Amino acid sequence: ADTAAARTPAELRAALAARGGSRPTEINRAAELLLAQREITATLAELTALGGRPRYRSVDFREPGAVLQAVKEIHAEHGRLDGVVHAAGVIEDRLVAEKSAESFQRVYGTKATGADALLTALEELPAAPAFTVLFGSISAVLGNRGQVDYAAANDALETLGAAFAARTGHRAVTVHWGPWAPAAGHAGMVGVELAREYARRGIRLIDPEEGTAALLRELAWGEESATAVVHTASGW
Structure with a gap:
C-alpha cells in the first residue's frame, strides 16, 4: 500500500526508503523490480485489450x-x-x-x-x-x-x-x-x-x-x- 501511489522511480525509492532498514543499493533493486512488474502487468493488459491472448513465463x-x-x-x-x-x-x-x-x-x-x-x-x-x-x-x-x-x-x-x-x-x-x-x-x-x-x-x-x-x-x-x-x- 505504501508504494501504490508512487509512480516515478524517485517517488518509489522515497517510499521504500521510508520503511527504513535498507541500503541504497537494496532500495534501487527493489524499485527496479516493482517497476518491471508493473510494466509486465501493463503490457499483458494492453495485449489483451487488442484481442491477443498473452501468456507470461x-x-x-x-x-x-x-x-x-x-x-x-x-x-x-x-x-x-x-x-x-x-x-x-x-x-x-x-x-x-x-x-x-x-x-x-x-x-x-x-x-x-x-x-x-x-x-x-x-x-x-x-x-x-x-x-x-x-x-x-x-x-x-x-x-x-x-x-x-x-x-x-x-x-x-x-x-x-x-x-x-x-x-x-x-x-x-x-x-x-x-x-x-x-x-x-x-x-x-x-x-x-x-x-x-x-x-x-x-x-x-x-x-x-x-x-x-x-x-x-x-x-x-x-x-x-x-x-x-x-x-x-x-x-x-
Missing part, C-alpha cells in the same frame, strides 16, 4: 534446460510456433578496469548463452518457426564506452543466428538497434541519465512506433538471406 535464459522446457511446452500448447523474438538482455555498464567477472558473465550470458539455448531448442521442434529475430545492439557494430560485455554479447548473437540459419535453412536475423526512446508505461533500457548522455553526444533515440514498423517491414520485405541489419533513428 519467467525463465532464466542462462539455463538451457529451462529454455528447452519452456519452448517445448509452448509448442505443445499451441501445436506450432510461427515466429520467435529474442529480446533478453541486461546492461551493467562499467569500464573494463571496473568490471567483475561475475558482472561480465551476467551480461554476456543472458544474451549469448540464452540465444544459443533458444536456437538449440528450436531445432528440436517438428517444424521451425517462419522467422527468428534476435535483438542485438549498435554497440556490437560500433562499440560503446563501458559496454565491452554488452558489445561482445551482441556480436556473438549475430554469429549464433547466422550459424542457425546456415544449419537449418530457416530465417534468422539479428537486428542491431540504436537506443530506443521510452514510451508511455514502458521505460525501456534508456533511463533519464542515459538519455541525457545520448543527447549530449548528439545521438537520437528511436521512436518506438517507428522502430516497430521498421522491424515489420524487415520481416515482410527484407532480404531473407541477410542475417544481420542495423537500425538507428531517422537522420542519425
Whole structure:
C-alpha cells in the first residue's frame, strides 16, 4: 500500500526508503523490480485489450534446460510456433578496469548463452518457426564506452543466428538497434541519465512506433538471406 501511489522511480525509492532498514543499493533493486512488474502487468493488459491472448513465463535464459522446457511446452500448447523474438538482455555498464567477472558473465550470458539455448531448442521442434529475430545492439557494430560485455554479447548473437540459419535453412536475423526512446508505461533500457548522455553526444533515440514498423517491414520485405541489419533513428 505504501508504494501504490508512487509512480516515478524517485517517488518509489522515497517510499521504500521510508520503511527504513535498507541500503541504497537494496532500495534501487527493489524499485527496479516493482517497476518491471508493473510494466509486465501493463503490457499483458494492453495485449489483451487488442484481442491477443498473452501468456507470461519467467525463465532464466542462462539455463538451457529451462529454455528447452519452456519452448517445448509452448509448442505443445499451441501445436506450432510461427515466429520467435529474442529480446533478453541486461546492461551493467562499467569500464573494463571496473568490471567483475561475475558482472561480465551476467551480461554476456543472458544474451549469448540464452540465444544459443533458444536456437538449440528450436531445432528440436517438428517444424521451425517462419522467422527468428534476435535483438542485438549498435554497440556490437560500433562499440560503446563501458559496454565491452554488452558489445561482445551482441556480436556473438549475430554469429549464433547466422550459424542457425546456415544449419537449418530457416530465417534468422539479428537486428542491431540504436537506443530506443521510452514510451508511455514502458521505460525501456534508456533511463533519464542515459538519455541525457545520448543527447549530449548528439545521438537520437528511436521512436518506438517507428522502430516497430521498421522491424515489420524487415520481416515482410527484407532480404531473407541477410542475417544481420542495423537500425538507428531517422537522420542519425
